[in-house]
Amino acid sequence: MAKKASSSSPRKAEPPPAGADAKPFVWRRKDLLGLDELSAEEIVHILDTAESFKEVSTRSIKKVPALRGKVVALMFFEDSTRTRMSFELAASRLSADTILFTAKGSSVAKGETTLDTVRNIEAMGVDIFVVRHGQSGSPHMLARQVRASIVNAGDGQHEHPTQALLDIFTIRQKLSRVAGLKVAIVGDIAHSRVARSNILGLRKLGAEVVVVGPPTLVPSAITAMGCSVSHSLDDVLAEVDVVNMLRIQFERFSSSLFPSVREYHNLYGLTAARLARAKKDLLVMHPGPINRGVELTSEVADGPNSCILQQVTNGLAVRMAVLYLVSQGSE
């Protein structure tokens, strides 16, 4: 695992890329719910498939017909402009039709259950549902109840698998491997589905993970996931290969969780001074949107160690791969 991506990625528009190389791995899942249930082999297969789709985005005509005539419904029970746009573009790059559902002003407001909403829209001929939902586990419930494919685009404080997959894809791309690396995830670990999915995926691919943040945001029970805990960024920075700086979601916080933004930045913000004490080729990641001057300074965010925009670009390829694979897996 964590091998370099196959260099034989297909260059032609048809047939759609198989993403596989030597061993004839066959993807069999109709859904992508989380990294928890995936094997290392399955994760690598998604990354390899994404590798072959990455090339499509560099073409003058950024389209392949892989999902032509299929319908992808973007079900955003929770708002997320960025994730919605990434999935929407991924689907249309595969030539699928997309349709958007947002909770606002919809039948949700009329008291309909999530399952009834999804079943109704499925009855309109939808093939894949991309689901963002505030309730942990709702994509899993839906996957058991509907025939269509379910892709989890973030469920409560549980998982955000495509974010973790694009993070790991980016690590593999920039550092040529995952196994044996040491990755720090910094910030609000307690409430972060991004952290959870990253820990799960990185551990499965053989990386070491240390989660870093104030004690109010980093519960010690998290070590049960196979990672270590630190409350000092300065303690761990010199020894890690990657830092993933989670967004501080002020809008979700009560002030009781940490003293002030300034203090958070002083203790956990990535600055040029801190970067000088890290490994020279430390990879700086952030799931976005960034708070400049909080999780990291502009100098770091826009500097040579940052791969924040490449993460976004890779997100397209990873989501194309996921949509393509679950479509294959549902047949």
Added chain:
Amino acid sequence: MAKKASSSSPRKAEPPPAGADAKPFVWRRKDLLGLDELSAEEIVHILDTAESFKEVSTRSIKKVPALRGKVVALMFFEDSTRTRMSFELAASRLSADTILFTAKGSSVAKGETTLDTVRNIEAMGVDIFVVRHGQSGSPHMLARQVRASIVNAGDGQHEHPTQALLDIFTIRQKLSRVAGLKVAIVGDIAHSRVARSNILGLRKLGAEVVVVGPPTLVPSAITAMGCSVSHSLDDVLAEVDVVNMLRIQFERFSSSLFPSVREYHNLYGLTAARLARAKKDLLVMHPGPINRGVELTSEVADGPNSCILQQVTNGLAVRMAVLYLVSQGSE
């Protein structure tokens, strides 16, 4: 009329299905405004055309080029996620481009008249307007004033023709006929455009209709439409072939119209106990979204007599047929 659908529905993508069989019926309307102005023959022609489009939705590539290069504008002066999605998918299944207009944050807020809004958007090259509007009769006004086709997607408390067409399509599909059947429509008849359009269509195709509900929601003047009135579901349930359980729109009601949700359910809710006293193959319909435990229990909604999800699926085919026919009719 109410004959079984032609089995010679076209299987090829081109030319688009004519929907007709023996007699060479030619559709001549540029608009679909309501069932009030349609003849029985026209209604049957829409159902037959829908029959031939139904097959498209079962294909792996759910597309026909019938409306390629045409523009369908979805004009939702009133919110309706479900109807909007159904029309949007129907249009894209016909390869039309779609564009969405919602009243919120738009020129409506700036004091523009409905006619000016529609005329302006028509000037952008729109071929078909799908109009949902709070004011009864506004699609009719628009149809007289613009060259583009107007499809009524619900106007005030007046008509919702495509909902009634998909209901009647589903009845014909499940019971093989419409003429001679006895259909109960249960709920808030007074304020329901779904009820009005259903009564009009069912009567034209030769079905008997009884409307059922509390006296505050079922005006006796409704008998002028050719239906009978009952205030007791238990009285009529044994003798009907179809029950169409209208949604109770709590959000629109003052409490003066009926005592309580519990009492409504006790008197007019469809339960397993009531179903046991009905005909064995009673068809249970609901325009959605359902209030589980109010209009019907979950046991009934998900049981073998329910065709609620098939209604939704058929809605796609019916709306494809309507968009296709008005496009033909405007030439």
Added chain:
Amino acid sequence: MAKKASSSSPRKAEPPPAGADAKPFVWRRKDLLGLDELSAEEIVHILDTAESFKEVSTRSIKKVPALRGKVVALMFFEDSTRTRMSFELAASRLSADTILFTAKGSSVAKGETTLDTVRNIEAMGVDIFVVRHGQSGSPHMLARQVRASIVNAGDGQHEHPTQALLDIFTIRQKLSRVAGLKVAIVGDIAHSRVARSNILGLRKLGAEVVVVGPPTLVPSAITAMGCSVSHSLDDVLAEVDVVNMLRIQFERFSSSLFPSVREYHNLYGLTAARLARAKKDLLVMHPGPINRGVELTSEVADGPNSCILQQVTNGLAVRMAVLYLVSQGSE
């Protein structure tokens, strides 16, 4: 300049129209930011290109493949249903994929900068950004910072170049020239990006411009742009070839700027009585949405001198031309 459009506009779908005729003008800009930086020759080139795209909208299949596989992101930091729809239809008529971003409920609310938002979405593979923004100059800032093309769809009180281009296109179409004409722009000149862009473009093409309105809305400093000022519509009406009646944006005004709507209409509203004292073929324009009975009466708005709806239709062709040219210019 202001010559009649080439009659040799290409009629075939491929290759995309070059828009040029005798002299081989080559468009080299990746962005369209305002009329301020364009030469007369560049403006005429856009109009000529629009001329050749106008024909596409009259076809049965209103599509050319010019931007197939390209992605156009509609970035509406400020709401504008009408402009958004026009650009969206223009893009899809060129076969581009479109994606919509609105400020509401997005990462803007999460404190992200405009530049970070656009850079992130660019990283998803967007080729052209159509930007409507409340802050003057923000499209210019973005154009310097991103590789993708930026099209200004209205920035603060600064410019709205495609509106002015479609206005000038319509003048040229209806009156066969621009140079030597006298154009009155009536209304709130002080706060109007439409007025600014029109003055710039009309002056460059050799038209005379007089701006008309109450002293509170027409600053005398505007004469620095090369136009004259009048505070009486009656004084100028007899001698102008075109009146462009700007929308009074009540929603933006404090009452201190003018006494009342009725008084505004009495002094500056275009009525049949006033029209009778104007040149017989006076061209009456309005950028919409119109306030009937304020800027003009219904009789005038719907009368033979009005070309308000043709402006909207021409807007499509002009926006197709702009999207096509900036795409060429970025290569």
